[in-house]
Amino acid sequence: MIKLSRVSTDSIEKILKEAQAFSEGKISKIEGDVFAANLFFENSTRTKTSFEVAEKKLGLQVIDFEADKSSIAKGETLLDTIKTLEAIGVEVAAIRHSETRYYDALKDTKLSIVNAGDGTGHHPSQAILDAMTIIQEFGKIEGLKIGIVGDVKHSRVANSGAGLFRRMGAKVYFSGPEFWFDEGMLVNGTYMQFDDLVKEVDVLILLRIQHERHERHFNFKPEDYLKKFGLTKEREAKMKPNAIVMHPAPINRGVEIDSDLVECERSRIFKQMQNGVFARMAILKFDLENKGFEFSDSNN
């Protein structure tokens, strides 16, 4: 799964249903020795570990791949590395890469790729787990108002999420520093002042300040960002009674959100991480079933 725009709405609904079943104790184990690899060319705890747990729960054998000790350090291209893994017998790889659309160079491979984040492009498994978390709360996405706040321009989380939520019938609003907003985003949602947005939305998704992507252009002090575009206790108090707060994490405590609110009643941040494993299990199973692999299912 490279990006959700290539996946039918029926398939997405099937994946969301399967992910929910996994969260309720369903067990699926793949038949035979099937190999997966996780290629993370950017630092990650959550997503990499989440994929690894998902793979192991599905009974996949996980190959330890370290980008910086691989032959890529000897000058090998990503395509040659992927073709190598394919030849060696790896069937599926979760790949995170700082280059947007890195997958364009990898068309010529039979290995299934699950995009675990490409530069400022897409992050489909995050969108699926976010949708799953919202559905657990509201039973549906249709008709909800969902706000995404922060660096929406460079965020693959915003990009994948907004597209999916709009397609499933939500109204999407964006906020954050205006120079991080882009007319291209208007396809999926509208820009709103943050203090208006917090009162309006059912779901508030805060984005991480990606210091590693814009050292130069970002000149806020942490406390100033919190005051202007972060979730302070004052803003939290103005949210609708049942509205929830989400964040893809890792969190910059005291920047995007007041540290005390990270685990407040509205917060679904750790719930998102839990759901991440189930969402990735469903995605991996979907991709591997499409390649003809079989799973045996049971219940806990």
Add this chain to the structure above:
Amino acid sequence: MIKLSRVSTDSIEKILKEAQAFSEGKISKIEGDVFAANLFFENSTRTKTSFEVAEKKLGLQVIDFEADKSSIAKGETLLDTIKTLEAIGVEVAAIRHSETRYYDALKDTKLSIVNAGDGTGHHPSQAILDAMTIIQEFGKIEGLKIGIVGDVKHSRVANSGAGLFRRMGAKVYFSGPEFWFDEGMLVNGTYMQFDDLVKEVDVLILLRIQHERHERHFNFKPEDYLKKFGLTKEREAKMKPNAIVMHPAPINRGVEIDSDLVECERSRIFKQMQNGVFARMAILKFDLENKGFEFSDSNN
């Protein structure tokens, strides 16, 4: 298991008995898919590998965690990392960290922590495997004279070991450079000149010179340290007939011990490593059983 002072003597005896059973071929496998992670923020071969083998022998699924490629490199706190692993489904983590009492920040987690060494604090699994090795030799710890030599002030090995041995009825003696001895140690043992100590003890535990902890204050040449505070062949010849030599390793050959003595008849250094796997299996099983997990036992 954070430190042994929080564990009852009954529980320690149960763990030691279980560790011995594992060394004699007992097999325990955990029920279901249960995940462990090893978070080593300091270099390690022995302890990390030992935990990994122990976990896999117990049937745990082991998550590959690389501190330097984790979100900690994006500024995430250790607590948020641990809560993330907990949310993702990791049940137990062995943690080594250069910060003494790193675990104080981690009270608010349901994930079981096995302390694999905190700064100059504690190293409970080392103390358990050392006790196990001594009991294999002498049948008991009570009444033995145990000498610990080297940087006792900064050594978590000395700290955890001395406390346990004294509690189990041994007399503990310390030696080494006097500026590495501290009045606080007098609770657990007494200081003795090294040449007297070697003649007196049943068990001689040599500590590693931790070059990474005191570059500045340590100004011995290796051969001078060996001459003054290391186990030379001359000193070894003066030990009691049945006395044994131990070292937590890695060894600085020719510094703490004459290289030729590393595998001498008295040496239990490689035996300690063997026992390390069994001790860690017993600790992990103890912690996981306390969390309600079940194991099926059999014999080889």
Add this chain to the structure above:
Amino acid sequence: MIKLSRVSTDSIEKILKEAQAFSEGKISKIEGDVFAANLFFENSTRTKTSFEVAEKKLGLQVIDFEADKSSIAKGETLLDTIKTLEAIGVEVAAIRHSETRYYDALKDTKLSIVNAGDGTGHHPSQAILDAMTIIQEFGKIEGLKIGIVGDVKHSRVANSGAGLFRRMGAKVYFSGPEFWFDEGMLVNGTYMQFDDLVKEVDVLILLRIQHERHERHFNFKPEDYLKKFGLTKEREAKMKPNAIVMHPAPINRGVEIDSDLVECERSRIFKQMQNGVFARMAILKFDLENKGFEFSDSNN
């Protein structure tokens, strides 16, 4: 398996037959919990991953060993590290090390070592997988003409391969820059001008320019090397009708070989990688059976 000169021809033929059986779907699983480790002190994707897949297919438990985070970074010798792994219960280790004959220091261990490449010395599993690939093509090695081109002097691939092919009855030819040829190589083959060699051989093995080994002495521009000693389309057109092209990879595209030829009809480069897993399974099984371990075999 350290080097092939220590293995009887009967054993090599047994290994080649077993590797072929694995490629045709034979399954072998080791009895009990048996641990393997992969110690790669040089960057590698192919060989390390290949060993890991082979080990897991055989049902071995694979220990995650990271050279740069091990106690070797605290000054421990390779021997002490290996003896530690042995004490911890590791039965077999695949080792790659930049030091030629690193294994001489490791005689005193019961842990089985599979040499995954020592400096400019040997690389037996590469020779076995190359022989396997050639036999799949021609049914035998006897009587074939095999050319090895590039830095034959520093290449462990050339060294292990040439010895094996000659021993199995092939005629071996070398080419490449003359300062990379050595009289010592004459035992196994003869030097020939590259443009003559391409017309003569049944098998053309191109070696990787090992930039990491000879920054200083290598002063070709990539395009000049390709023109003089690389497989251009012009040279490829002059090869015998059934001749094949091999390369141990990673490939420097446009240096040893025109990028367009990497997957040409003659190329067995990705076939070699596939065979690598099966060859390593056969080698590991051979070594472990010699240590008394048992496997249960079945067919897919």
